[in-house]
Amino acid sequence: MSLHIYDTSTRAIREFVPVEAGRASIYLCGATVQAPPHIGHIRSGVNFDVLRRWLARSGYDVTFCRNVTDIDDKIIRVAAEESVPWFVVAERNQRAFTWAYDTLGCLPPTVEPRATGHVPEMITLMQRLIDLGHAYASGGDVYFNVQSYADRYGSLSNQKVENMRAAADTDDESCKRDPRDFALWKGEKPGEPTWPTPWGPGRPGWHLECSAMATKYLGPTFDIHGGGIDLIFPHHENEIAQSQAAGDGFARYWMHNGMLKIGAEKMSKSLGNSLLIPEMVQKVRPVELRYYLAAPHYRSSIEYSEEALQEAAAAYQRIEGFVTRAAEVIHDVDADAPLPQAFVDALNDDLGTPQALAVVHEVVREGNVALSRGDKEAVARLLAETQNMLDVLGLDPRSPQWRGAGSDLAPVVDALVAVALEQRKAARARKDYAAADAIRDQLAAAGITVEDTPHGPRWELSH
Numbered sequence: 001m002s003l004h005i006y007d008t009s010t011r012a013i014r015e016f017v018p019v020e021a022g023r024a025s026i027y028l029c030g031a032t033v034q035a036p037p038h039i040g041h042i043r044s045g046v047n048f049d050v051l052r053r054w055l056a057r058s059g060y061d062v063t064f065c066r067n068v069t070d071i072d073d074k075i076i077r078v079a080a081e082e083s084v085p086w087f088v089v090a091e092r093n094q095r096a097f098t099w100a101y102d103t104l105g106c107l108p109p110t111v112e113p114r115a116t117g118h119v120p121e122m123i124t125l126m127q128r129l130i131d132l133g134h135a136y137a138s139g140g141d142v143y144f145n146v147q148s149y150a151d152r153y154g155s156l157s158n159q160k161v162e163n164m165r166a167a168a169d170t171d172d173e174s175c176k177r178d179p180r181d182f183a184l185w186k187g188e189k190p191g192e193p194t195w196p197t198p199w200g201p202g203r204p205g206w207h208l209e210c211s212a213m214a215t216k217y218l219g220p221t222f223d224i225h226g227g228g229i230d231l232i233f234p235h236h237e238n239e240i241a242q243s244q245a246a247g248d249g250f251a252r253y254w255m256h257n258g259m260l261k262i263g264a265e266k267m268s269k270s271l272g273n274s275l276l277i278p279e280m281v282q283k284v285r286p287v288e289l290r291y292y293l294a295a296p297h298y299r300s301s302i303e304y305s306e307e308a309l310q311e312a313a314a315a316y317q318r319i320e321g322f323v324t325r326a327a328e329v330i331h332d333v334d335a336d337a338p339l340p341q342a343f344v345d346a347l348n349d350d351l352g353t354p355q356a357l358a359v360v361h362e363v364v365r366e367g368n369v370a371l372s373r374g375d376k377e378a379v380a381r382l383l384a385e386t387q388n389m390l391d392v393l394g395l396d397p398r399s400p401q402w403r404g405a406g407s408d409l410a411p412v413v414d415a416l417v418a419v420a421l422e423q424r425k426a427a428r429a430r431k432d433y434a435a436a437d438a439i440r441d442q443l444a445a446a447g448i449t450v451e452d453t454p455h456g457p458r459w460e461l462s463h
Helices: 039-057 073-082 084-102 119-131 206-218 229-246 277-283 284-295 306-329 341-348 353-372 376-393 410-429 435-443
Strands: 005-009 012-015 025-032 060-071 135-138 142-146 184-189 203-205 219-226 252-256 261-262 448-453 454-461
Touching: 005 252, 012 119, 012 454, 025 039, 025 084, 025 119, 025 206, 039 084, 039 203, 039 252, 039 261, 039 277, 039 341, 039 376, 060 084, 060 206, 060 410, 073 084, 073 184, 073 410, 073 435, 084 277, 119 135, 119 219, 119 229, 119 353, 142 261, 184 261, 184 435, 203 252, 203 353, 219 229, 229 252, 229 353, 277 284, 306 353, 306 376, 341 353, 341 376, 353 376, 353 454, 435 448
Parallel strands: 025 060, 025 219, 219 252
Antiparallel strands: 005 012, 135 142, 142 184, 184 203, 448 454
């Protein structure tokens, strides 16, 4: 079976057929950088990173565009509260998001455009809409005329125009022809940044920027548009309206990940229940946090709890334990070994990561049995299958991301532990077991666990 995904716009599972054979284009609504990210934000990054990796593994040349909204009402509000320029807030928090994506093993996007760098494209799009009668300038603002697109507006969110609430995105609604019209451009206000346009200085509306950036980098019609389920209305609904009203085909598939909740509430900064990434990676390792976020189906909601987080960490450690022990026996893994068909079928069925990870755990169980009976041929095959599956999920414990490659301290620690283990080996050889045990205890106190195996001592940092 080829890849099939749930398309929000048709509310059905559809076979993925790209615009261009052999190529896949993805636009993901990225961060609005008024604050640092919590795990609810980064869940979206992890989910779509798995999609991207799976498309690449399936043979597609993937272009992945993830935007940054670096000007917005909230950013301006935070800047005013802190008495700093708006760009200080945006830059600080964009760096926090980049760090969080990198820390959880998300591949860098092909392109990561900022809204403020694409005002010329926004002006062009607004002019097209005005010329076609789908937008109008009023009071220094520019609005999308919802009634001009009323026969199709609401299709993504499955709403009728007459039942929709007002856009409520301006201070003065009297400038609008209809309260449901939404702002493409907001006229200048004291203390706010502005850019020049034919309709006066001002700044972008939230929805306009994504249409301008997506089509600039992916073309007028592209494959997949992704984001959180909370963006379906009004953000994604408005993106579709302004893009298709201007004559662009825009996204062919719409994918939305579920929310992460504490209790009955969506995790958000406004509720004060956010769990920031630096705090989370003190509770579990980054790879374990990635496992926790990737394991549920991307469309499901996650009910956060410390117990579930620790259970996910323990589950990952079982996988990691097999890979580590098997790698002591098998040094060269076949990166081209075929993936188990059940794993392929799971991911092709709307990116079914729960079923895919069930296959991983089953192969790990088989691998542990093979290890216990000394069947090196089976261990080699099962280790290759495990690592190749984990690579697709971004969870391979032997990848540079999780082995600490690039860390200045990693080779130093490795060398120091090697010296200690040599001293312990010498103590045991002369039957000075008290000294050997003391070395092991000192390593344990430093957070290093030593396990004696038939192939010699193996060490790892304590979890």
